[in-house]
Amino acid sequence: MKVKILFFDDIFSTLFRNEHKETDLVWDDTWVSSLEKALAGANDRLDVNFSLVKSGEIESWKRIVEEEKPDVIIMDHYWPEHAWKKYGDRERGGEISMDTLRNIRQTFPDLPVISYTIKPNRELLEAAYANGVTFFLEKVAMAVPEVHNALKYIIIYLLRNKS
DSSP, X not given: OEEEEEEEOGGGOHHHHHHSXXXXXXXXXXXXXXXXXXXXXXXXXXXXXXXXXXXXXXXXXXXXXHHHOOSEEEEESOOHHHHHHHHSOGGGHHHHHHHXXXXXXXXXXXXXXXXXXXXXXXXXXXXXXXXXXXXXXXXXXXXXXXXXXXXXXXXXXXXXXXX
16 A cells, blocks of 8 residues: 655745754754654555655645645644744744644545644644544654654554545
8 A cells, every 4th residue: 555645844844944043943853754764665564655745835735735645644733933924923823734724624525634733732632623633643752763653553544444
């Protein structure tokens, strides 16, 4: 089985990277690298080949989904620099993903979307599920591929009935 994952995260956006020093990005870059290693390439034992398409262009989500035709989307919940650009308020970073999630759900109702953030609270989880997220994960500080391996099984579970 081939699985294409569209990975939306502000860490991939020029807007975000231009606003932060490289030293401030080390944690996120290491976390992403760990996730990539966990999902990289073929997994013969599971008979799954994961490919990852990374994008920081959350505002172009529809075009990217239509072009890439992913099997699943993984999306960061918090987009502070995009919120600053749109609302003049970084604290509204979650609204960027909630709006995008709602639009994805309306346009692609069967496309699984996995969202994540650091230390989500119950209110955030409820709002994400109400807006159509399929699964929500906590972004953990441990950046080792073994921590992210469970994501492979979650994705396989979400896609098991797709043909």
